[in-house]
Amino acid sequence: MPDIRIRELVRMWINGWVVSRGSSDPIDEPWGWTIDVGQPKHVARHVLPEPSEGDVRKIVAATSAPGTRLKLFAEDQAVLPWVGPGWRLDSPGFLMTCHLVPERPEVPAGYTLTSWTRGGVSRVLVRTHAGHFAARGQIAQAGAQGVVDQVETSVAHRRKGLGGLVMRTLQSAAYEAGATTGLLVGTPEGRALYSSLGWTVRAPMASLWYEPSDAAR
Structure with a gap:
């Protein structure tokens, strides 16, 4: 799938992810998509296939609900300076594809x-x-x-x-x-297994969630 843009690949991934998790349909945003998940520690997620500092800072400024998550298809070190206190960095992920x-x-x-x-x-x-x-x-x-x-x-x-x-x-x-095509977001631990099975890394993914201290709520 060398000719498919990252935005299209991410959309394919979330189309299946919402089926897998039984969450809401993705809501189109100028920068990507919002998905209502509805769990106490995973209220909603914002997915940005090509994140910019301006978009991320706007989302962060508008976020007050603990359990809100960001899925940013970029390296951790690139996006971490764009978020403020209360945002926790999860293990890095990797968007991968394969021919089934x-x-x-x-x-x-x-x-x-x-x-x-x-x-x-x-x-x-x-x-x-x-x-x-x-x-x-x-x-x-x-x-x-x-x-x-x-x-x-x-x-x-x-x-x-x-x-x-x-x-x-x-x-x-x-x-x-x-x-005909498989997609997943894997962890660093899973990446070696998936690569051995013919999966190809297409993009890194930084994963963050909002968990402010009691004083900041």
């Missing part, structure tokens, strides 16, 4: 895999034979795109191929449902 293909991964010995689809979201759960949680993930269908979300592996079960199992299973589910 069908796969049939093998389940490692000692584990079971369960998968199901509901409301446009396919989920994968990996457990031990004793039923203990080992890994999970989900992928939301948004037209020709599949957006991977909430992939995690229990600390006790890492480095056993379960992350790859989850990802390949999700990618196949999206492909079989008609998607």
Whole structure:
């Protein structure tokens, strides 16, 4: 997807993200989109695919609700000076894409895999034979795109191929449902796994949330 602008890629990502999380439809803004999430610690998020200092400062100045989040597709060090007290920096993210293909991964010995689809979201759960949680993930269908979300592996079960199992299973589910392109925002820890599976980094993402001190509220 070398010819697609970052704004289009980010829009594709949030189209699937809102399906995955069951949040509001994105509201168009001059600088990007606002999404109402409606959770106590994640009230809403503002997504800026090409953030400018002026736009970020205006959003920050107008923000008073704790749990408001900023998703800025730029390096952390570039945008951090634009926010003031009360804004907390989360782990950096990376917008990544891949071309989806069908796969049939093998389940490692000692584990079971369960998968199901509901409301446009396919989920994968990996457990031990004793039923203990080992890994999970989900992928939301948004037209020709599949957006991977909430992939995690229990600390006790890492480095056993379960992350790859989850990802390949999700990618196949999206492909079989008609998607041709996968998108996700990964953590630094997940980036190596996704890269090994053929995913390409398209842009960095700085993630911040508003949590002012009691005195500042």
